[in-house]
Amino acid sequence: MSQEEILQINDIRLWTAIQGEGIPMVLCHGGPGGYDYLAPVADMTSDLCQVVRYDQRGSGRSQPVGPYDVSTFVNDLEGLRKHFNFERWIVGGHSWGAGLALAYAVRFPARTIAVLHIAGTGIDPRWHEEYRKNRLTALSESEREEYQRLRAQREQAEGADGEQILDRLRTLSGKTDVFDPNRVDDLPSFDEYPVSNEANEKVGADWKRYTADPKFQQSVYSLPMPVLFLHGACDPRPSPFIETLAAKLPRGTFASIPESGHYPWIEKPDEVKAALRQFVVDYAITDTVRQGLGKK
Numbered sequence: 001m002s003q004e005e006i007l008q009i010n011d012i013r014l015w016t017a018i019q020g021e022g023i024p025m026v027l028c029h030g031g032p033g034g035y036d037y038l039a040p041v042a043d044m045t046s047d048l049c050q051v052v053r054y055d056q057r058g059s060g061r062s063q064p065v066g067p068y069d070v071s072t073f074v075n076d077l078e079g080l081r082k083h084f085n086f087e088r089w090i091v092g093g094h095s096w097g098a099g100l101a102l103a104y105a106v107r108f109p110a111r112t113i114a115v116l117h118i119a120g121t122g123i124d125p126r127w128h129e130e131y132r133k134n135r136l137t138a139l140s141e142s143e144r145e146e147y148q149r150l151r152a153q154r155e156q157a158e159g160a161d162g163e164q165i166l167d168r169l170r171t172l173s174g175k176t177d178v179f180d181p182n183r184v185d186d187l188p189s190f191d192e193y194p195v196s197n198e199a200n201e202k203v204g205a206d207w208k209r210y211t212a213d214p215k216f217q218q219s220v221y222s223l224p225m226p227v228l229f230l231h232g233a234c235d236p237r238p239s240p241f242i243e244t245l246a247a248k249l250p251r252g253t254f255a256s257i258p259e260s261g262h263y264p265w266i267e268k269p270d271e272v273k274a275a276l277r278q279f280v281v282d283y284a285i286t287d288t289v290r291q292g293l294g295k296k
Contacts, residue, residue, distance in 0.1 A: 002039065002053070006061070009079040010072075015061035016054040016080065020046030023113065023285055024086040026077065027053050030095030032068070032207075033200035035060025037188035038094060041118070041265055044273040048280050049090065052080060056100075058199035068202035070103050070210050077104050081111060090280070092116030095262065099123075099207055105227075106219040114283055115227040116276070119262050121237050122229075122245045123211040123220055134236035138176035147172045166197055177262035179234040186266050226251045226283035230275055232260035232267070253279070 002019035015035075019042055027038040035055040042051040055062040057076055066072070077100070081089060090113050093101040098120025105112040121127045136144050147169065154165045174187055210216050229246040231239045233256045246252035255275045260267040 002042070007080070007083055009083060010076055012057055012065045012076075013063040014054050014057065014076065014080070016052060018050065018052050018084070019043075020048075020050050022047070022049045023280070024081075024084070024089035025049040025051045025116075025280075026080065026089055026091055027051060027116075028077070028091070028093030028097030028100045029053075029056065030093075030097050031059065031195070031200055032056065032073075032096050032203035033059050033196035033198070034096075034188075034190060035062075035193055035195075040269070041092075041094070041272075041276070044265070044269075044276050045280055048277065048285065052084060052089075054080060056199070058196040060193045064196065066198075066202070068196075068199045069206040070100070070203060071206075073100055073203065074104050074107050078108060078111070087111075088113045090114045090116060092118065093120070094118040095120060096204070096207070099211075102220055102223075102227075103210065103216075105223055105225065106216065109224060112225050114225050114279070115223070116279070117227060117229045117242075119231055119235055119237065119264065120229075120242070122241045123217055124241045124245070125208065125211055127238055127241045130238040130241075131236055134238065135173060135176045138236055139172065143172055143175065163197065166195075170195070176236050179232070179259045179261050179267055183267055187263055220245075221248045223249055224251070226279070227253070228275070228279045228283075229254045230264065230272065231256055232262060232264040233258045234260060235262045235264075237262065251283075 002017040004017045006013050007016050029036045029038055036053045038053055042053055058064050058068055088111050091101040091104050098117040101115050105115050150165050150169055157165050175184055178184055227249050229242050231242050243254045246254035257264040257268050257271050265272040
């Protein structure tokens with residue numbers, strides 16, 4: 001059972017939820033501009049970890065206030081850590097949230113016990129071209145034609161028309177995010193609150209700048225803590241880039257979840273739960289006990 005609360009962090013209101021007992025962990029949702037859907041992932045480790053979830057600024061139940069850039073989102077994470085009085089914590093995320101977790105670990109390595117990079121895109125900018133190819137291949141011919149037409153129209157559309165086009169593009173993209181087509185309706189719907197297209201575009205553009213910076217890339221390659229790269233084998237976001245990244249890190253581990261797409265815990269919950277728990281026990285908890293660190 002999670003305890004929900006609106007917190008004042010870095011001069012804005014952020015929705016949060018906390019559950020479980022044990023080693024501190026935070027889970028960052030994807031988007032950017034989406035909002036929390038990671039309760040099922042939190043449930044998988046809440047007997048081992050005290051798990052924090054939250055809606056990033058600009059989306060969901062949190063306040064729609066910028067700036068919308070990677071540095072500010074990292075600052076929000078650090079503000080949450082300080083609020084909960086955690087000396088160190090596991091920083092995890094899904095999709096864009098996995099990138100945010102890496103950015104936090106680069107800025108605050110002394111505060112990061114371990115990193116969970118779930119279905120992220122890594123830091124090689126070439127992933128996006130491959131992803132587009134995989135996504136179009138996974139669509140039917142009629143869907144592919146519609147997707148390409150809408151992408152072209154989006155360049156000129158504004159206001160409500162632009163919002164409708166983006167919503168339809170997200171729906172079509174969602175069809176490619178599963179291994180089993182019958183599980184599409186089980187994906188997060190984002191119907192309860194508006195998705196922040198402003199946060200999506202601005203943070204997304206800033207993340208591209210981050211990942212193109214050789215200094216940031218080298219900082220990621222040098223991360224000293226354990227990092228688990230967990231990826232659905234059928235995710236259109238190409239796994240070879242993630243596997244290569246994991247191999248470059250001193251303590252990187254790559255785990256492929258078979259017959260699953262971008263939300264592997266939906267299609268293969270047992271496999272994801274086993275991988276997460278093994279990582280937490282074998283690496284995060286072991287390191288924390290050895291160093292005698294936890295809460296202040």
